[in-house]
Amino acid sequence: MRKIPLIVPLILLALAGAYWLGRSQPRPAAGADGTGADADVHAGTDRREPGQALPAAPGRGAAGGYFAELQVAADAGDLTAATRLYRGLDLCHRLRTSDWSNVLLANELLEAQTQGMTPAELENYRAQLDGIESRKQNAQRTNERCAGADAATLDALVPSIRRAAQLGEPHARACYLATGPGFDTRALARHPEWIDQFRGSVPGLIEAGLADGDWTVVNILRSAYQPDAEGLLPGVLGPDPARHFRYLKLYRLGAGPGDIAALDQQLAVAAARLSPEQRSEAEAWAETTFRRNFHGRSAVGTPGLDRDPCEFPQE
Structure with missing residues (x-):
């Protein structure tokens, strides 16, 4: 029984080392042809009529092109593309916040002192480290989806919500009416013209919402x-x-x-x-x-x- 406080901290140190080793590994580079794509990207959102083509899911490092294709289709009035566009960009925005939060939590856990912990406390500590590692892996998969999306692409989130709202997507319509360009205030500071666009869009969106x-x-x-x-x-x-x-x-x-x-x-x-x-x-x-x-x-x-x-x- 006296060996437990000595052995468990060694195990936890090994887990911590593995965690930080995983953080330090570079992401696999995509091939020139964009292979290695996540086949499940945005799966299940296809609401097009049979025979209508969809943009291919992005390969690693190809998200900028993927979003550009969706943008072209959305501008042409394609509701499915407009929906995929705003939800994909929203996911990339939220990823930035979750990445930072996960790093802060990992640092806090890894700096915790294990001396004096009971076996039950040490087991809980290990479970938290495992949870951090799992979230890190999930975030990495999402990062691959967003790879290549530059600042200009991410700035298109509010216009993409507006476009989907104008095409009748109810979630986008509700969000845009409720918050307008205030949904992304950092980008709004660079695009004050969005306020006039919002003002011009409100009457039509209200009318459409009531009609629906x-x-x-x-x-x-x-x-x-x-x-x-x-x-x-x-x-x-x-x-x-x-x-x-x-x-x-x-x-x-x-x-x-x-x-x-x-x-x-x-x-x-x-x-x-x-x-x-x-x-x-x-x-x-x-x-x-x-x-x-x-x-x-x-x-x-x-x-x-x-x-x-x-x-x-x-x-």
Whole structure:
């Protein structure tokens, strides 16, 4: 029993050494023909009609060309390509953050003192090191997907979301309406023209969202029209008590039992700011829109309604 505190730290040191050795190994270089591609890149997102070609998945170091092909197809109005483009670029953006976080966590673990740990604590420590190694390997595979995507390519994330939104992709539409170019503020600092593009896109996206019976869009608008709302969308829409009441009423018509009391309170406050004529007009609009566009369908159970609108599904 007295040998355990001596043997386990040696094992952990060996694991730590293997971890850092793995970090120091160079990534395998891709062949000139781009072989070695990850065959599962973006698998399962093909929603094209039969016979329509898709860009090939990128080989290592070929992601820039892959994204360029998707960009061309998206610009031509291809919804599948536009969806793959914005989700792929979003994945590459998130990879930068996760890489840094994993390195910091690894450093913290490897600097921990194992002297005095109980066998159970040492076993937990080893499990954490194993978890770091697993995340490192997963991140490396994703890095290979993003290899070759330069700064200009990554800066295209916001325009790619806007394009997919304009083509009717509901997740992109919700995210772009909710955050606009603020989704990537670092790139926005280099592209202030995106604000004008956002301003010009908002009316059409709202109209499309309502035409599609998209409760997520209604949820975003009822919040954006609140008197104290902050953000780019409230700034573009401007204060409008009648529209605030309009979207509150529409959302109330589709709300579940658990939301009704709170919404009724909000409606009472909002109604106090309107004339009887304005209130009557807003209620009539909400009821007509609920029947015509939402077909009386409840908002209950709408996927992602209570989540961050920019939390994209990853196939």
